[in-house]
Amino acid sequence: METLNVVIADDHPIVLLGVRELVERDQRFRVVGEAVCSSELINLLETRRVDLVITDFNMPGDSTYGDGLKLVDYLTRHYPGVRVLVLTMISNPLILTRLQELGVLAIIQKNQLHNEIETALKAIARGNPVRSNGPPPTSVIVDNADLDERFTRLSPKEHEILRLFVSGLGVSDIARGLNRSAKTISTQKISAMRKLEVSSDQDLLAYCIERNLFN
Template sequence: MKKTKIILADDHPIVLMGVCELIERDERYEVVGQALTSSDLIEQVQRLKPDIIVTDYNMPGDETYGDGVKLIEYLIRNYPQVQILVLTMLTNNLILSRLYDLGVGGIILKSGDLNEILLALNALSSGAKWHNKAGQGSASVIERSDAVQTRIASLSVKEFEVLRHFASGMNVRDIAHLLNRSVKTVSSQKITAMRKLDVENDHALLTFCISMNLI
């Protein structure tokens, strides 16, 4: 029986080991590569030609491939024959919907039951999409008021990307360099996001992002 070839990507070795062990319980699948960075992932995809990529959404990126939406867009554009299953802690419906719009095969929330990975792989292997609660408007584990939900939903995908990198400790110039945008553009997107979220300074913005589990 020909096995489905899978490459895993996550910047946490323990997560990689756990997901690998889970997948290889099923004899239909073979994990042919494991990557800790975006560059490592792309190199392995080019060399090993997998059927499916199981990748974290947030990984240490680089100037060429980045992570998040930028990395997913690159993979789908350059390797359209490869199915992509995204692992993420994000529960922002805007980002999750955007990933499905880009063409990912499925999304698995790390905060949920990772055994869903095998169900998702079964769907992807048969040419179907995997839609669970992650793709159907799941709510954050932190309860949010309707007003706060409305503010978060008003963020654009690009504004959300800027906030995510800001909350990880990057400044505007570094974010601009990473996302290949001008400093002026990134600064404007950050200010617009702050206005939408009704926060007045960087400290308040960081506190909001962390408390609302946006990062």
């Protein structure tokens, strides 16, 4: 019986412990490393043979690897032989669809962690497709009628900041790259979000994905 090597990445110790316990219940899987940020995860992939990555969607990152969609995109492009399970609390269908397009094996909702991890591992061990038993996603953007008109309200500086943000950079990274203060970048990003009438980074990302902006 083949044993699959697993790496778990999450910045919450309790989640790491819980996922490790679930994985190690199945003798067909062996945990060979744990990471609390994206740099640690990539280092493990570079130094060990890994068959499966179970990673949180939102996790401390850096300007090289980031987290969220940027990290998952990096993983699927640079390690095509490694299967990826994503843990998240996000229900935004645009983000979930993008994760599927990037080639993740499955998206596991954290509020269904126990059941879904076990189900996913059994399917992986048998070579079967992994199906999620989580609740159907719900959109965070309700009214799309005038979103395009809102986008035209952005100033050139706000437009550039959003472009860099969607590429995966954080406020501090953008500030360094543009040689501005983090406070200035944060203020302009918040101003742009108000013009677009979105209230969170997830909403902003969903808007840009839906409109296929900055590609």
